[in-house]
Amino acid sequence: MEQFIAVVRILLLLSLIICAVATALSKRVMQALIIFTCYSLIMSVLWLLLRSPDLAITEAAVGAGVDGVLFFLTLRKLHLIDKDEEEAIPEEEEGVKDEN
Amino acid sequence: MNLLHNYEELVAMILFAIGFTMLVFSRNLIKKIMGLNIMDTGVFLFLASMGYVAGKETPIVPPTGQVEAGDYINLIPSGLVLTGIVVSVSVSALMLALTVQLYKRYHTLNLDEIYLKAYGGEK
Amino acid sequence: MKTDLFAHLKEWEEGNWTPDQGQAEASSLGPREEKEIKEPKKKIIRSLEKKELHISAVQYRVISVIVCLILSLVLIGTVNFLPGFADEDTPTTNEVYEHYIEEGRDQTGAVNTVAGMILDYRAFDTLGESFVLFTATVAVLLLLEYKKEGKKKREDGLDYRLDPIVYALAKFLIPIILVVGIYILFNGHLSPGGGFSGGAVLGGGFILYAMVFGEEKAVRVLSEKTVKIVSIASLSFYCLAKSYSFFTGNEFNGVHSVIGPGNPGDLLSGGLILPLNLAVGFVVCCTMYSFYMLFKRGRLD
Numbered sequence: 035m036e037q038f039i040a041v042v043r044i045l046l047l048l049s050l051i052i053c054a055v056a057t058a059l060s061k062r063v064m065q066a067l068i069i070f071t072c073y074s075l076i077m078s079v080l081w082l083l084l085r086s087p088d089l090a091i092t093e094a095a096v097g098a099g100v101d102g103v104l105f106f107l108t109l110r111k112l113h114l115i116d117k118d119e120e121e122a123i124p125e126e127e128e129g130v131k132d133e134n
Numbered sequence: 135m136n137l138l139h140n141y142e143e144l145v146a147m148i149l150f151a152i153g154f155t156m157l158v159f160s161r162n163l164i165k166k167i168m169g170l171n172i173m174d175t176g177v178f179l180f181l182a183s184m185g186y187v188a189g190k191e192t193p194i195v196p197p198t199g200q201v202e203a204g205d206y207i208n209l210i211p212s213g214l215v216l217t218g219i220v221v222s223v224s225v226s227a228l229m230l231a232l233t234v235q236l237y238k239r240y241h242t243l244n245l246d247e248i249y250l251k252a253y254g255g256e257k
Numbered sequence: 258m259k260t261d262l263f264a265h266l267k268e269w270e271e272g273n274w275t276p277d278q279g280q281a282e283a284s285s286l287g288p289r290e291e292k293e294i295k296e297p298k299k300k301i302i303r304s305l306e307k308k309e310l311h312i313s314a315v316q317y318r319v320i321s322v323i324v325c326l327i328l329s330l331v332l333i334g335t336v337n338f339l340p341g342f343a344d345e346d347t348p349t350t351n352e353v354y355e356h357y358i359e360e361g362r363d364q365t366g367a368v369n370t371v372a373g374m375i376l377d378y379r380a381f382d383t384l385g386e387s388f389v390l391f392t393a394t395v396a397v398l399l400l401l402e403y404k405k406e407g408k409k410k411r412e413d414g415l416d417y418r419l420d421p422i423v424y425a426l427a428k429f430l431i432p433i434i435l436v437v438g439i440y441i442l443f444n445g446h447l448s449p450g451g452g453f454s455g456g457a458v459l460g461g462g463f464i465l466y467a468m469v470f471g472e473e474k475a476v477r478v479l480s481e482k483t484v485k486i487v488s489i490a491s492l493s494f495y496c497l498a499k500s501y502s503f504f505t506g507n508e509f510n511g512v513h514s515v516i517g518p519g520n521p522g523d524l525l526s527g528g529l530i531l532p533l534n535l536a537v538g539f540v541v542c543c544t545m546y547s548f549y550m551l552f553k554r555g556r557l558d
Contacts, residue, residue, distance in 0.1 A: 043142075050145060051152070054148075054153070057156070057168055057172065058156045070171070073172070077175055081182065084182050085190070085192045086185075086192070086207075086212040086215070087192060087450075088212065088216055088369075088449040088454050089212055089216060089219065091450055093219055095458045095460075095461045096223050096545075097223075100549075101223055103468075104226065104230055104548060104549070104552055105167075105230065112237050114164075114243070136336075140341060140342045142342050143336045143339055147329075147333050158321040158324070184347070186342070187345055194370070194448070195361075195362050195370060197368055197522025198521070198522070201359050201362060203358045206370075208350050209354060209358065210353065210357070213379070217383065219453075220386070220390065220457065221386060221389055221390070224548075227397055228396050228397060231396070231400040231551075232400065234401060235400055249310070250307070
């Protein structure tokens with residue numbers, strides 16, 4: 035059992051690194067955001083293996099829930115959901131101008 | 135070798151380095167904020183793995199009877215990280231709000247363009 | 258004259274004409290023309306700045322590659338000299354942790370020693386933490402708030418009430434999420450969780466409600482006034498309760514707290530830990546909910 039948990043832990047840590055690298059390398063911001071949410075979810079399982087269930091609850095609610103929603107809302111507010119990271123200067127958007 | 139024995143701390147350090155690289159290299163402000171969040175989680179993972187001891191239990195003691203400290207993991211790092219996770223959300227919310235304001239003013243998220251528009255006389 | 262000048266300016270920009278030629282032809286230029294000549298100079302300065310920026314970007318990249326590499330190597334090298342992962346005798350497992358676990362239950366009355374630590378031994382730290390959350394809410398409010406008269410129309414097709422899957426699932430899930438959040442809040446001193454976790458779960462439930470059923474319906478549950486009153490009342494209660502235990506906790510001035518640790522394991526035990534958990538949870542919940550509302554609508558009501 036100990037061996038099995040150690041293998042699971044190493045697999046989770048590896049996927050954590052893969053998720054972090056994918057977040058850094060993905061061209062679209064929306065893609066990076068979705069991978070980042072998966073990253074938080076893996077992290078919350080890892081907290082459980084580190085015998086800290088309160089951290090797992092908090093990370094699952096905060097990192098995977100609220101943080102992702104805030105990033106998503108920002109992207110939607112800036113009309114950048116389906117745009118590349120290197121998008122230079124978008125047209126002046128209606129929604130953004132309205133709010134000024 | 136100690137490096138492979140401390141694999142959890144090693145991953146935490148690698149995550150911190152990835153987050154720092156993202157923070158430094160990415161031109162996009164939102165990607166920068168994600169990098170800062172990854173740095174945060176790296177630090178949290180490091181702290182929590184310092185408190186973990188193999189084969190010991192969550193620090194929730196029985197209501198009665200003698201309590202042996204040797205049966206439970208170290209609880210101080212998890213107390214520190216618990217508050218840190220919630221604060222990291224408020225930090226990223228504040229930074230996102232600042233990003234929205236920057237975008238409203240300069241219509242771009244690229245830091246170089248913002249610099250040019252702010253100091254190059256362009257508006 | 259004006260079109261002439263503009264043609265000259267264009268030529269100058271392309272490099273076929275210099276101001277000296279114009280000087281030779283027309284000996285005196287009015288102040289207005291001089292001003293217009295400054296315009297292309299500005300452009301040249303700007304292009305120079307762009308070039309400089311390009312050079313500095315290259316420098317920046319080189320320097321940051323070096324810095325990142327050095328930082329990573331130093332960090333990974335440090336891991337080599339750390340005490341072993343999951344080992345028993347590390348410097349972190351010292352007498353402080355032994356005291357918290359062995360005496361914590363009898364001194365604070367909390368079975369969950371983490372809650373006992375962060376809300377009794379280190380309660381002032383948590384107070385500062387809650388104020389950080391409140392300050393962040395206020396800062397986001399200042400940055401994102403806008404008042405707009407009239408009703409704002411729903412911008413795009415993101416009305417989840419028309420989506421059968423999301424609607425049915427949310428209707429089923431929201432009560433469960435809220436009940437789980439309240440359970441975590443109230444059992445913070447007995448089971449894993451507490452103020453921060455329970456507040457985050459509650460806030461997530463309210464965010465889901467506002468997302469699916471619309472913000473107009475959500476503000477009927479948690480209006481601006483409610484959010485303000487709840488968060489400020491929770492913070493003031495925290496301050497007062499901890500001041501009370503600060504003044505009565507000293508055994509030398511002869512005043513003793515009337516709130517004892519109680520019977521460990523009961524719901525109503527642990528002295529001030531349960532009300533403090535509730536206060537922290539409400540602050541966290543209000544913070545998460547107001548972040549969502551401010552990012553979505555720009556206002557809380």
